[in-house]
Amino acid sequence: MPLTGRKTLTQYLIEERRRFPEASGDFNALILDVAMACKAIARAVAFGALGDVLGNHAAAAGGSVNVQGETQKKLDVLSNDYFLRITEWGGHLAGMASEEMEAPYQIPSPYPRGKYLLVFDPLDGSSNIDVNVSVGSIFSVLRSPTTDDRDATEADFLQPGTQQVAAGYALYGPTTMFVLSVGNGVAGFTLDPNLGEFMLTHPDLTVPADTVEFAINASNSRFWEAPVKRYVDECLAGRTGPRAKDFNMRWIASMVAEAHRILMRGGVFLYPRDSKDAAKPGRLRLLYEANPIGFIMEQAGGRASTGRLPVLGVQPEGLHQRIGLVFGSKHEVERIERYHAEPPAHKDLDNPLFHERSLFRV
Numbered sequence: 001m002p003l004t005g006r007k008t009l010t011q012y013l014i015e016e017r018r019r020f021p022e023a024s025g026d027f028n029a030l031i032l033d034v035a036m037a038c039k040a041i042a043r044a045v046a047f048g049a050l051g052d053v054l055g056n057h058a059a060a061a062g063g064s065v066n067v068q069g070e071t072q073k074k075l076d077v078l079s080n081d082y083f084l085r086i087t088e089w090g091g092h093l094a095g096m097a098s099e100e101m102e103a104p105y106q107i108p109s110p111y112p113r114g115k116y117l118l119v120f121d122p123l124d125g126s127s128n129i130d131v132n133v134s135v136g137s138i139f140s141v142l143r144s145p146t147t148d149d150r151d152a153t154e155a156d157f158l159q160p161g162t163q164q165v166a167a168g169y170a171l172y173g174p175t176t177m178f179v180l181s182v183g184n185g186v187a188g189f190t191l192d193p194n195l196g197e198f199m200l201t202h203p204d205l206t207v208p209a210d211t212v213e214f215a216i217n218a219s220n221s222r223f224w225e226a227p228v229k230r231y232v233d234e235c236l237a238g239r240t241g242p243r244a245k246d247f248n249m250r251w252i253a254s255m256v257a258e259a260h261r262i263l264m265r266g267g268v269f270l271y272p273r274d275s276k277d278a279a280k281p282g283r284l285r286l287l288y289e290a291n292p293i294g295f296i297m298e299q300a301g302g303r304a305s306t307g308r309l310p311v312l313g314v315q316p317e318g319l320h321q322r323i324g325l326v327f328g329s330k331h332e333v334e335r336i337e338r339y340h341a342e343p344p345a346h347k348d349l350d351n352p353l354f355h356e357r358s359l360f361r362v
């Protein structure tokens with residue numbers, strides 16, 4: 001055991017690498033660069049108003065909007081820059097993609113290209129940043145499908161979540177945490193602000209299969225499909241309803257913080273496909289929100305789904321594709337999938353939402 005009594009992230013990665021004697025070390029170097037970017041973001045977040053980092057990004061006089069049509073916060077842009085600058089130089093990446101960039105980012109010369117692709121949401125929940133609520137960064141590592149020395153294309157990134165080599169997130173809350181899966185369970189690290197190191201504090205995280213806590217943005221309830229409405233109604237009915245137990249509800253509006261709570265004590269999170277905006281089949285993005293969080297959940301014994309299918313099996317069609325997402329305690333996610341698969345109850349046949357969309361769409 002190291003002198004401090006706890007393993008650092010570096011020591012954890014070295015031990016994991018011993019399982020793969022042929023590994024080059026590129027992967028570990030990449031994860032350590034990602035962790036460094038997260039530490040830089042954590043510092044910027046922690047300084048808040050003192051660091052003049054709050055508020056909207058003012059690219060032009062009217063602010064800036066990302067590819068999603070969302071107003072960018074100063075910290076969205078800064079966090080994106082940290083990810084790019086801190087990971088591009090090391091020779092382990094063939095390209096990057098981010099929520100904040102419309103097209104894939106090419107590794108600039110003179111830096112060598114490498115064998116991995118990095119996909120990230122540099123700051124999740126950034127609408128919460130000005131009110132000092134927890135935010136985080138989410139990342140996913142894929143293998144580049146080519147060894148040719150060419151620019152990364154959008155098609156290179158369109159791999160189902162099952163192909164992820166690793167995924168994780170950093171949470172900038174009361175403490176800064178880094179949660180990682182390299183496909184061998186899930187480990188949580190807490191930033192020691194004095195040492196500037198992520199220390200292993202939560203080895204082998206697991207999501208309990210049962211829960212009495214659910215998280216959903218209930219202001220969208222009029223747009224929900226019948227199976228989601230049924231699930232939530234049954235939770236709300238509590239002890240005297242069909243579930244015969246009381247449920248509690250949570251909604252932080254930072255998915256990364258909800259994922260962390262669920263990883264710590266169980267729960268279920270829903271941002272399902274709904275009819276709010278016909279152009280958006282869901283709120284969250286498949287490649288840099290749903291897939292990495294889905295990978296972490298499944299590695300921790302939980303489940304992640306579109307409501308109909310395991311989310312990790314979905315073949316992506318676009319870099320910024322949105323998708324319905326349900327994740328967390330296994331038995332609750334399975335129940336929600338069952339409700340989607342069951343034929344509609346007679347009383348639901350009048351619900352226009354039920355006619356509008358086929359039950360078999362993703």
Ligand SMILES: O=P(O)(O)OC[C@H]1O[C@](O)(COP(=O)(O)O)[C@@H](O)[C@@H]1O
Pocket residue numbers: 070099121123124125126127217253254255256271283
């Ligand atoms: O307030 P809404 O519209 O329901 O959206 C909340 C969701 O949006 C997000 O903030 C989207 O992520 P970004 O902040 O990275 O755009 C999720 O973290 C969160 O669950």
Ligand SMILES: [Mg+2]
Pocket residue numbers: 121123124125289
């Ligand atoms: Mg996000």
Ligand SMILES: [Mg+2]
Pocket residue numbers: 076099121122123124125126
């Ligand atoms: Mg974001």
